[in-house]
Amino acid sequence: MSTPARPEDVDEICAALPQTEFGTSWGDVPTWKVPRGEKGRGFVLYRHPHHTAVDPATGEPYQDLLVIVTPGPGEKASLVDDPDLPFFTIDHFARTNAVLVQQSRLGELSRDELREVITDAWAHRAPARLAKEFFADG
Template sequence: MATWDDVRRIAMALPETTERSSYDGTAAWRVKDKLFVWERPLRGTDREALGESAPDGPILAARVADLGEREALIEQDPKVYFTIPHFDGYPAILIHLDNIDVAELTEVVTDAWFTRAPKRVASQFRAREAESQG
């Protein structure tokens, strides 16, 4: 089970990440002012659309590379990943934090960061990671 502290720690460890509240006061993380993960509580219309399958607890939204990746994640583990009509056609996934472990969360947040990071910043990060593992 992951927490907001885990999200914050993982996101802020990525280069050039900033944390800033969204317009509604919820937490959001950006790289070079591009949103990559954010707190996304379910609204009334979301709960109506999801019906009984609407999860309780903390919900994180994360950018994904494309809609195919989003569908693959949902198919892989629908207890963790889901979407809502508001995100139709938008490359993002919703994550039930109570149902994801920290290792998988790290992968999702890092992948989201890569979708938004400038190429130069992403290349430098990959090079540092390869060097540290090498």
């Protein structure tokens, strides 16, 4: 059995990828970006509670959402449509290739599964040469 993912694994995985930095996007949204510097593009965001994403059981906004970029609509659909995975989407993200996941549900994934999803997000936003070098070394 592989190790269940934990919320702290998100930062560890992101920080271990080449040329990443933790900053903000969309004003004040905590965001992991690649590459470092002004040209950095977000690939994992810690979403603030918002009325567009509410817990159906309580009607309250989720307090612990991550937004993880996907390479395209097919990858997004495969994550959202798999009933064994905790990923979902909302109307607000209908035209965005990104999935949502509650940090409190990350344990439903293995650390390796979480690393794969985050690495795909990183590769999609990283400069092509950087991603090519990373995968050639792996």
